[in-house]
Amino acid sequence: MMRWIYLLLILLSLELQAFDNPYTMRSPEGLLMGDAFTAVNHDEFTLFYNPASLHRHEHDLTLTPFNPQGSGTNLLSDADKFKDFPDEPVGASKVLMDYPVHASAGIAPGFKMFNVGVTFLATQSYDVLLRNQAYPMLDLDLHSDKGLIMGIGIPLGSGRLSKKSKSGSQTSFGLAGKYIERTGVADRLALVGPTVLESLSKKDMSDILKTLGEVKGKAVGFDAGLEHVLRGGSSSLIMGISALDIGGTNFSEAKTPENLKVANIRSQVNVGMAAGQDFKIVHYLLSADVRALNEEMDFGKRLRLGAQFGIPGITFLGGINSGYYSYGAMLDFAFLKLTAGFYSVELGSKYKQVESKRFVIYLSLFDFSFDA
Numbered sequence: 413m414m415r416w417i418y419l420l421l422i423l424l425s426l427e428l429q430a431f432d433n434p435y436t437m438r439s440p441e442g443l444l445m446g447d448a449f450t451a452v453n454h455d456e457f458t459l460f461y462n463p464a465s466l467h468r469h470e471h472d473l474t475l476t477p478f479n480p481q482g483s484g485t486n487l488l489s490d491a492d493k494f495k496d497f498p499d500e501p502v503g504a505s506k507v508l509m510d511y512p513v514h515a516s517a518g519i520a521p522g523f524k525m526f527n528v529g530v531t532f533l534a535t536q537s538y539d540v541l542l543r544n545q546a547y548p549m550l551d552l553d554l555h556s557d558k559g560l561i562m563g564i565g566i567p568l569g570s571g572r573l574s575k576k577s578k579s580g581s582q583t584s585f586g587l588a589g590k591y592i593e594r595t596g597v598a599d600r601l602a603l604v605g606p607t608v609l610e611s612l613s614k615k616d617m618s619d620i621l622k623t624l625g626e627v628k629g630k631a632v633g634f635d636a637g638l639e640h641v642l643r644g645g646s647s648s649l650i651m652g653i654s655a656l657d658i659g660g661t662n663f664s665e666a667k668t669p670e671n672l673k674v675a676n677i678r679s680q681v682n683v684g685m686a687a688g689q690d691f692k693i694v695h696y697l698l699s700a701d702v703r704a705l706n707e708e709m710d711f712g713k714r715l716r717l718g719a720q721f722g723i724p725g726i727t728f729l730g731g732i733n734s735g736y737y738s739y740g741a742m743l744d745f746a747f748l749k750l751t752a753g754f755y756s757v758e759l760g761s762k763y764k765q766v767e768s769k770r771f772v773i774y775l776s777l778f779d780f781s782f783d784a
Contacts, residue, residue, distance in 0.1 A: 435460070435677070436460065436533055436535065436557050436559075436590075436592060436677070437457065437460050437481075437518055437520055437533055437535060438457070438460060439453075439455055439456075439457035439460065439461070440481055440751040440752075440753075440772045440773075440774035441455055441457075441720075441729060441742055441751055441774075442455075442457065442461070442718075443483075443738065443753075443755045443772055444729035444730070444731065444738050444739065444740035444742075444751070444753040444754075444755055444772070445699060445718030445719065445720060445729050445730070445731040445738070446701075446716040446717050446718040446730075446731020446732045446733040446738050446755075447701065447716050447718075447731070447733050447738075447755075447757075448684060448686075448699040448700055448701040448716035448717055448718035448731055448733075449461055449684070449699065449701065449718065450462055450652050450653075450654055450682045450683065450684030450701050451639070451650040451651060451652040451684035451685050451686035451699060451701075452650070452684070452686045452697065452699050452718070453465040453652070454468065456474075456476040456479060456520065456522060456531070456776070456779070457520065457531075458524070458529055458563075459522075459529050459531050459561040459562075459563045459588050459590075459635070460531075460561075461654060461656075461682075462586060462635075462637035462639060462652050462653075462654035462682075462684075463529070463563035463564065463565060463586030463587055463588035463635055463636070463637050463654075464565050464584045464585055464586030464637035464638055464639035464652060464654070465565060465584075465586065465637070465639055465652065466524065466527045466528065466529050466563060466564060466565030466584075466586060467527045467565035467566065467567050467582065467584035467586070467639070468565070468639075468641065469524045469526065469527055469529070469565075470781075471524075471781040471782060471783050472525070472526060472782055472783050473523065473524070473525050473781065473782045473783075474523060474524045474525075474779070474780070474781045474782075475523045475779060475780060475781075475782075476520075476521055476522055476523065476776060476779040477521050477777075477778050477779065478519070478521060478776070478777045478778055478779075479519060479520060479521060479774070479775065479776040479777070479779070480517070480518070480519045480774075480775055481517070481518055481519070481772065481773065481774040481775070482515075482516065482517040482518075482772070482773055482774075483514065483515070483516050483517075483770050483771060483772040483773075484514060484515045484516070484770060484771060485512065485513050485514050485515070485768070485769065485770060486754055486769040486770055486771045489754075489769050490511075490769070493507065493511075494507070506545075508542050509542055509543070509545055509548070510541070510542070510543055510766070511541075511542070512539065512540075512541050512759055512766065512767075512768035513538075513539070513540045513541070514537075514538070514539050514768055514770055515537075515538045516535065516536060516537040516538065517535070517536050518533065518534060518535030518536065518537075518557075519533070519534055519535075520532065520533045520534075527564060527565045527566070527567075528562075528563070528564050529561075529562070529563050529564075529565075529588075530560065530561070530562050531560065531561045531562075532559075532560045533557060533558065533559055533560065533561070533592075534556075534557070534558045535556065535557045535558075536555075536556045537553070537554070537555055537556070537557075538553075538554050539551075539552070539553040539554070540552055540554075541759070541766075542603065547602070548602070548603035548604065549600055549601065549602060549603060550600070550601045550602075550603055550608060551600050552597050552598065552599050552600070552601065552624065553596070553597075553598050553675050554596045554597045554598075554621060554624070554626075555594050555595065555596025555597070555598070555674055555675060556594070556595050556596060557592050557593070557594050558592070558593050559590060559591045559592035559593055560590065560591060561588055561589070561590040561635075562588060562589055562590075563586060563587060563588030563589070563635070564586065564587060564588075565584045565585075565586045565639075566584060566585050566586070566587075567582055567583070567584050568583045568584060568585055569582075569583055579643055579644045579645060580643055581640065581641060581642050581643070582640070582641045583638070583639070583640045583641075584638070584639050584640075584641075585636075585637070585638055586635075586636065586637040586638070586639070586654075587634070587635070587636050588634065588635040588636075589632070589633070589634050589635075590632065590633045590634070590635070590661070591630075591631075591632055592630070592631050592633070592661065592663075593628070593629070593630050594628070594629050594630075594631065594663050594674045594675075595626060595627070595628045595629075595674065596621070596626060596627070596674045596675070597621060597624045597625050597626050597627070597674070598674055598675035599624070599625060601624070607623065607624060607625070608624075610623050611623040611624050627674055628674070629663025629664050629674045630663060630664050631661045631662055631663040631664065631676075631677075632661075633657045633658070633660075633661030633677065634657075634658045634659075635654065635655065635656045635657065635658065636654070636655050636658065637652060637653060637654035637655065638652065638653050638654075639651070639652040639653075640652070646689045646690050646691055647687075647688070647689045648687065648688060648689075648690075649685075649686075649687045650685070650686045650687070651684070651685050652683070652684050652685075653681070653682070653683045653684075654681070654682050654683075655679070655680075655681050656679065656680045656681075656682070657677045657678065657679045657680065658679055659679055660676055660677065660678055660679050661676065661677040662676045662677075663676055678707075679706060680703065680704050680706065680707070681704070681705040681706045682701060682702070682703050682704070682705065683701070683702050683705065684699060684700065684701040684702075685699065685700050686698065686699040686700075687699075688720075692724075693723060693724070694721075694722070694723055695720075695721075695722055695723075695727075696719070696720065696721045696722075697718075697719065697720045697721075698718070698719050699717070699718040699719070700715075700716065700717050700718070701715070701716040701717075701718075702714050702715060702716075703715075703716060709761065709762075710762055710763040711763075712734065712735055712763035712764070713734045713735075713758055713762065713763045714734075715732075715734070716731065716732065716733050716734070717731055717732045718730070718731035718732075719731065722742075725743065725744060725745055726741060726742070726743055726744070727741065727742045727744070728740075728741050729741060729742060729751075729753060731755075733755065733756065733757060733758070734756075734757070734758035734763065734764065735758070735763060735764045736755070736756035736757070736758065736764070736767055737756070738753065738754065738755035738756065739753055739754060739755075740752055740753015740754065740755075740772070741753065747777060747778050747779065747780060748775075748776070748777055749774075749775070749776040749779065750773075750774070750775055750776075751772070751773070751774040751775075752771070752772065752773045752774070753771070753772060754769070754770070754771050754772075755770055755771075755772065756768060756769050756770065757770065
């Protein structure tokens with residue numbers, strides 16, 4: 413009888429979607445605005461949200477040569493949990509049970525020329541979740557990406573906004589293509605199984621990943637979007653819809669006996685709206701996104717809300733992502749931009765089911781814009 417109870421517990425635990433859609437990269441500014449960024453989309457991460465936004469590029473050339481970012485689990489929010497952390501594996505597993513562990517680092521240099529954009533990327537991301545006390549299982553999504561994304565934003569119709577336009581409207585269509593090489597592991601393994609135990613005996617991270625079943629894959633993907641901008645004096649209203657990774661960005665099968673794969677990137681349809689005013693001395697912006705219109709999920713998990721308020725040199729950011737709060741600030745001085753703060757994402761399949769608390773820090777150096 414107990415055997416069937418254990419089996420039921422295992423099956424119930426597998427209903428949980430262990431990790432969010434494994435995006436290549438996100439905008440740090442967007443993450444701290446609740447990731448309600450589909451219509452905002454005005455920074456160097458445009459091609460990760462909606463290629464149609466490229467038509468809003470206000471310069472002949474913008475270069476972003478060096479912009480590293482990092483994120484990780486916000487241990488400060490659970491400091492009491494890790495006091496007197498056990499040395500033995502059994503005790504450590506009890507503390508870490510159902511606690512998402514996240515770490516990532518990446519860089520995305522690129523440029524925008526008129527309404528065309530190119531972004532190169534190189535990232536490392538590690539997500540681990542230990543679940544099911546009856547039979548501990550490790551959910552793993554460990555991957556590194558490298559590749560590039562190219563896109564264009566094409567104005568539609570006769571009424572076009574220019575860099576000097578203070579009022580008017582503009583509709584644009586965007587299209588982007590991407591090539592990504594992904595190396596990693598996406599699997600569920602028994603904590604006391606032979607694979608995990610063997611990996612724990614390795615000292616080098618590359619050896620650990622190989623033992624866990626690291627594989628390589630290559631993929632080509634496509635994004636498309638529409639955007640409409642209304643501008644009047646200091647005010648603006650932007651509405652956008654994007655279809656990312658159309659049909660899924662699916663990595664080629666690894667040539668291994670087990671036919672292992674890395675995590676694919678699911679297709680996602682998002683819609684967003686943003687409105688704000690810029691008085692030169694003070695500016696503010698409000699935004700809202702509804703994510704994954706092509707997936708079945710609770711509306712609360714789909715909804716993102718964001719806001720920013722700033723003066724020249726500093727902008728304060730805040731938002732709500734799937735019911736979880738985010739907040740931070742962005743410093744922007746000449747050739748230096750620094751963004752930092754705290755945010756959360758939902759890992760479960762339902763609203764406010766499994767919260768992953770995280771921090772993000774981002775530094776952009778030597779970026780500049782040029783007009784002929």
